[in-house]
Amino acid sequence: MNPDCYHIPVMLDECLEGLNIKPDGIYIDLTYGGGGHSKEIVKRLNAQGHLYGFDQDLDAMEGAIKDERFTFVRSNFRFIKNWMQYYSIEKVDGILADLGVSSHHLDEGERGFSFRYDAPLDMRMNQAGKITAKQIIAEYSEEQLADIFYYYGELKQSRKIASKIVKHRSTTEITTTGQLAELVTPLLGFGREKKDMSKLFQALRIEVNGEMKVLREMLDNATDLLAPKGRLVIMTYHSLEDRIVKNHMKGTDKKNKDSANNQALIFGQTKTPLKQINKNVTTASDAEIAENPRSRSAKLRIAEKS
Numbered sequence: 559m560n561p562d563c564y565h566i567p568v569m570l571d572e573c574l575e576g577l578n579i580k581p582d583g584i585y586i587d588l589t590y591g592g593g594g595h596s597k598e599i600v601k602r603l604n605a606q607g608h609l610y611g612f613d614q615d616l617d618a619m620e621g622a623i624k625d626e627r628f629t630f631v632r633s634n635f636r637f638i639k640n641w642m643q644y645y646s647i648e649k650v651d652g653i654l655a656d657l658g659v660s661s662h663h664l665d666e667g668e669r670g671f672s673f674r675y676d677a678p679l680d681m682r683m684n685q686a687g688k689i690t691a692k693q694i695i696a697e698y699s700e701e702q703l704a705d706i707f708y709y710y711g712e713l714k715q716s717r718k719i720a721s722k723i724v725k726h727r728s729t730t731e732i733t734t735t736g737q738l739a740e741l742v743t744p745l746l747g748f749g750r751e752k753k754d755m756s757k758l759f760q761a762l763r764i765e766v767n768g769e770m771k772v773l774r775e776m777l778d779n780a781t782d783l784l785a786p787k788g789r790l791v792i793m794t795y796h797s798l799e800d801r802i803v804k805n806h807m808k809g810t811d812k813k814n815k816d817s818a819n820n821q822a823l824i825f826g827q828t829k830t831p832l833k834q835i836n837k838n839v840t841t842a843s844d845a846e847i848a849e850n851p852r853s854r855s856a857k858l859r860i861a862e863k864s
């Protein structure tokens with residue numbers, strides 16, 4: 559694998575600026591991928607500075623940079639606190655996350671992330687993960703499937719799709735991306751087949767990897783780990799994820815409205831130590847979108863800890 563072809567880093571300058579890198583600071587890139595962001599962060603560090611790069615994917619680990627100022631951690635980023643404890647790091651100066659899958663995942667047909675290739679329905683970012691897309695398609699109830707397609711895929715036809723899958727699987731096992739795509743295509747919006755199919759695959763991927771739950775956990779842990787004035791820089795590609803990040807930065811997460819939670823409540827808001835410092839949300843420039851279409855749906859939020 560040529561790491562340079564792995565992934566073009568999205569909003570690289572904006573992310574670097576958001577991190578406000580101090581040469582002797584300690585940073586974490588929670589989504590190393592092809593190291594597009596990490597390589598540039600490391601360049602800005604001196605011998606005292608350090609970057610920890612997380613990724614749960616074996617391919618990312620194999621392409622990881624070798625540098626005294628860098629440590630690769632092959633783990634789900636939900637465990638950042640445990641890992642930082644392991645490395646005796648109490649606080650860090652900045653944390654970056656560029657969520658979702660990389661172009662590498664989509665291009666590696668056999669991992670089942672893309673309907674462009676006929677492959678086993680897998681979609682695990684961590685190749686040792688417990689549940690695959692095939693199991694979800696085979697075992698979830700019609701209602702569960704419809705909810706996944708509706709909430710994670712924002713698909714209007716979610717109920718029809720779920721019903722067709724359940725009917726079909728009663729006689730024939732659905733094991734490949736090709737079978738699933740063929741079954742579902744007639745139900746998709748005319749002229750929107752590719753868009754809707756991407757949404758369907760995205761929804762399954764989010765469920766396979768537990769992405770929403772893991773994101774919430776990560777945001778709490780990352781916020782605790784930040785030093786005063788430390789930066790949290792999060793890039794998302796899905797409106798639900800962006801809402802979770804926005805609410806976390808504002809202290810308006812749903813869980814915080816729960817009075818059983820010990821945190822101080824101010825009219826349904828917690829006293830969050832974070833303050834979002836970019837106005838609303840930053841998106842990629844037209845020039846970047848033209849060069850890298852993946853950046854079109856990216857939303858960047860930057861917060862500073864008080």
Ligand SMILES: C[S@@+](CC[C@H](N)C(=O)[O-])C[C@H]1O[C@@H](n2cnc3c(N)ncnc32)[C@H](O)[C@@H]1O
Nearest residue numbers: 567589591592593594595613614615634635660
């Ligand atoms: C969008 S890519 C990051 C690309 C990277 N910024 C670059 O420029 O090369 C997201 C990466 O995060 C990893 N990832 C996603 N969720 C993760 C999680 N919960 N824990 C660890 N890694 C995760 C994926 O395996 C993928 O390699």
